[in-house]
Amino acid sequence: MSDRRVVITGLGWVTSMGNDVNDVWQQLLNGTSGIKTVTRFDTTEYPVKFGGECTEWDGPPQMDPPNRKQATKKMDRFAQFAVSAAIDAVNDAGIDFASENPWRCGSIIGTGIGGMEEFCGGYRKLIAKGPSRVSPFMVPKLMCNAGSGNVSIHFGIKGPNSAVASACASAAHAIGEAVECIRHDAADVMITGGSEAALNDLGMACFVALKALSKRNDAITEASRPWDADRDGFVLSEGAGIILLEEYEHAKARGAKIYGELKGFGQSADGSHITAPLEDGAGASHAMNQALADAGLSPSDIGYINAHGTSTGLGDLAETRAIQKSFGEDTKIPVSSTKSMTGHTLGASGGIEAVILAKVLETGKVPPTINLHNPSEGCTLDYVPNEARDLEVTHAMSNSFGFGGHNVSLVMSKV
Template identity: 55%
Template sequence: MSRRVFITGIGVVTGLGETLKDFWSGLLEGRSGVGPLTLFDTSPFKVHFGGQVRDWDADARFGHKEARRIDRFAQFALVAAESAVKDAGLDLVAAPPVPPERFGVYIGSGIGGLNEFEEQHRNLIDKGPRQISAFTIPKLMVNAASGQISIKYGLKGPTSAVATACASAANAIGDAFKAIQAGWADAMVTGGSEAAITHMGLGGFASMRALSTRNDDPQRASRPFDKDRDGFVLAEGAGVLIIEAEEVARARGARVYAELLGYGMSADGSHITAPDEEGRGAERAMRMCLQDARCNPDQVGYINAHGTSTGLGDLAETKAMKTIFGDHAKHGLMVSSTKSHLGHLLGASGGVELVASCLAIHRGVLPPTINLDEPGEGCDLDYIPHTAREVRVDRVMSNSFGFGGHNASLLIGRP
């Protein structure tokens, strides 16, 4: 069974804000959500900045007792899900549009509860094993976000977690899309969440030399496709969507942002961190996505690129887009990376970026790539530098590629 699947609600938690208004206006105005990190003392580290979610008061949101039971990454997921549910016009507790057994949750995260892992490891070393919290495992497990959302709303349909590094959210959304198409569910809460700005997260990525070290100018540090890019900017947050089978959305008169049309995934099969230099894995994911959607390459008007601001990654993705889209890549296709504003949300990035893609297609404005002053060698596509572009597009692709060689592409269209 194959069914049309609509996106009816979206929610975010990012360094640009926690409302769609703040998020979208920040992207269109070219603002950066990157700044000095305040979650802990970064003075011993090589990098002192990131895309931190500011002024996060978990006690005020959840109550002190409940906040202690939920790691920061799952807190982000719950708040983004609540925003998406509200945006979709749903009351999932009192009046769900389908039976709870037909409503599922797929949320991705690359790392999960890293905050909790570090805190309890300190307890283990400093105080001994008897002082490890009883909440440790339920907080750090990657499926905590999807589990907490299903519990909050009493959802009992297909529920899972995806951990494919920076492709996690995109894979979760694609899998949720296929679950509805296959008839396993009629509606899903889906997306991704991450909170890896921790001692180990920051230190680990810095030791790999994966991060930008532009400490003197953090807001300009994330510069996808620019010749002076020197690594990605670590960020945190969540992006969550409500997706529904066509008949469910139409029956309740839902506002529809976009239709999910295609999903493709692949592996590079070559290196645990570096992408295939020719972008062959990314190319296969995009090609599969187009085939799944029965969409010709020249029908795609805009790509929200993975675009992490790394030397190898940006070039490999550009090569893949040239291979797939041919002459259209140079004459008609528009590309931008919203990581230039937000930094890299790792396993949450695909969720946040699909939210941006939905708003782009729904409102007829494409977000720019900020900090792109001079394209790097081989980066010669239309990356919408600096200024948002008002233009109607009917097909939008969103790319997410992760460590381990995981590649995922999603295609949405005007409904």
């Protein structure tokens, strides 16, 4: 096993609650919901009229107007989110890529769907105006690797570069793969996480057809309610979460601030159903066990779990059972779902939640699960209901599970 340690030195995100990491973090601690009425398309014929929308977006705000205009022309919304969050993570890390070997710096960014916005717009042009009017930018905008590709182009980095598409586990898979690049000496610096922009007319229609979404239009900020007996589905959101990873000695040598160490990466497959999790949580539990083993830790070492916790009937119960399998039936470990506030950003969620885990380690505070008033039968863990908690955490875990039966767990530790 490699003795190259991997640490987190930069954080960035785009969320429906804003883009500033510290400001959004405080909102999460306050139990603030980022769910709002959708304005990007007409929801008149939709039974769901709300989501985690990133409002007033016109390209990466860090860019000057001409470059921002070019970015919106040549990048799908999901890739714009990825580049914006990556810029903030790089700035936060204080790294100057002009002083780095570009072949030792890379980018792996996940997405569950990719350029859905461009796909929809291109298809409308095809039907309305014919094939000659389809944009030459359509393919490079809609492809799933457009996030990682544009990030590498923006920074001029030439090391490992790829994309992961494993539904809602995409960002966590990407982070795990980036960790392995550094561990195995293929890179010293990796920009990684996930991005998604599926909150559009087709995306909403697809998830409505699946009967996966909450329809709580009369109380939208209370719609995402993981583990609550009255939950009726998840809330569709958009955004990105990016972290900058470095080899430990590399980070130390340049005096970087270190948020934590990425110590454990575990993955598995349910091998059972394309959308439903294994009811006993065996697949998810195996991923957690693998992450613990990879980190060289025991279940008793973990002080907090940021759960996948999407607010679905089957998923929340299966994850509870998985945690009990790995940590014991009577475990008292604090477990919360920040999706109760952010909604579900699909392939970006593991990236956003990696940023949250880093802030937990940094601040000694655990965000709550809001809207949890009456836990449903079988949901018996400590879900940190409705109020944040002061809690010094040395080792923490994040879970991400995706359609297709994908399970990923990450373990992050103080340095």
